Amino acid sequence: MGLLLVLLTAFSASARLRRACDDEKAPAAAAKKATVLRGRASWYGREHQGHRTSNGERFDRNKYTCAHKTLPFGTRLRVTNPQTGKAVVVRVTDRGPFRHQRILDLAEVAARPLGIISAGAVSVVAQVVDPSTPLGPTDAPEDLALLAADSTVLAAVHTDIQAGATEAADVALKAEPAATFVIQAGTFGDPRNARAIMDKIQSVEPKLLVTTIATTTAEGKALNRVVVGRFATQAEADEVRLRLARVGVAGLVRQGENL
Numbered sequence: 001m002g003l004l005l006v007l008l009t010a011f012s013a014s015a016r017l018r019r020a021c022d023d024e025k026a027p028a029a030a031a032k033k034a035t036v037l038r039g040r041a042s043w044y045g046r047e048h049q050g051h052r053t054s055n056g057e058r059f060d061r062n063k064y065t066c067a068h069k070t071l072p073f074g075t076r077l078r079v080t081n082p083q084t085g086k087a088v089v090v091r092v093t094d095r096g097p098f099r100h101q102r103i104l105d106l107a108e109v110a111a112r113p114l115g116i117i118s119a120g121a122v123s124v125v126a127q128v129v130d131p132s133t134p135l136g137p138t139d140a141p142e143d144l145a146l147l148a149a150d151s152t153v154l155a156a157v158h159t160d161i162q163a164g165a166t167e168a169a170d171v172a173l174k175a176e177p178a179a180t181f182v183i184q185a186g187t188f189g190d191p192r193n194a195r196a197i198m199d200k201i202q203s204v205e206p207k208l209l210v211t212t213i214a215t216t217t218a219e220g221k222a223l224n225r226v227v228v229g230r231f232a233t234q235a236e237a238d239e240v241r242l243r244l245a246r247v248g249v250a251g252l253v254r255q256g257e258n259l
Contacts, residue, residue, distance in 0.1 A: 035128040039103035041079065042121040043111030046206065053094040061108035064135040067094035068104055076133050077126045079104065080140045081114040087140045088113060089133050101232075113137055120209050120229075181237040183228040183251040185210075185244065194224035197249065201228060204247050208240065 080087040
């Protein structure tokens with residue numbers, strides 16, 4: 001009877017130990033699964049310089065910071081452009097972006113090496129890293145090709161941030177809609193007039209992509225059409241068109257392929 005009691009006690013202790021080990025491993029595995037985000041990233045700079053960010057700091061376009069909708073303030077992310085292999089580490093200080101289904105807005109200094117300044121927005125892979133990781137340019141992850149190609153990579157969605165909760169749920173990121181809408185901001189026979197409109201638009205909306213399309217009429221007359229951006233939806237394009245109208249630039253929203 002005594003031997004049976006000893007065996008039962010040992011078995012119970014062993015079972016408790018296995019459960020404790022499993023409990024320790026489960027959160028670690030879940031955390032590891034939820035540290036990667038994939039999607040589009042854009043940037044913000046001079047027009048926000050000195051403004052208060054959501055965590056109370058003053059925005060500085062020359063510091064390695066970013067905006068994310070829900071990640072806790074202070075979270076550090078290694079953000080990589082998989083097309084170029086360039087990467088930077090940034091700190092979450094602000095909330096956003098709230099349009100375009102983009103996952104991050106990077107401060108200008110962080111966006112520049114990733115090619116976001118010239119493109120307006122690019123697809124990135126972002127990973128939560130240790131809080132002690134130095135900010136600034138860094139090496140790309142060794143498994144970048146796998147992370148960029150794997151459409152099943154999951155993102156951490158933190159809920160009830162104001163209450164300080166960090167409970168994560170794993171969800172697949174949806175692809176951003178194809179950008180097919182543009183704003184036609186005028187057609188000019190004199191290229192100098194087209195350039196003047198382009199300069200005006202870029203002076204008030206420096207993040208917008210503004211281009212000219214050279215065409216020729218049936219009579220052989222050269223025309224220069226000023227085209228603003230490419231937008232995922234007509235509503236997004238209309239919002240920008242109204243902003244331009246307020247500064248005296250008339251425009252017409254059209255489908256890109258129908259220009």
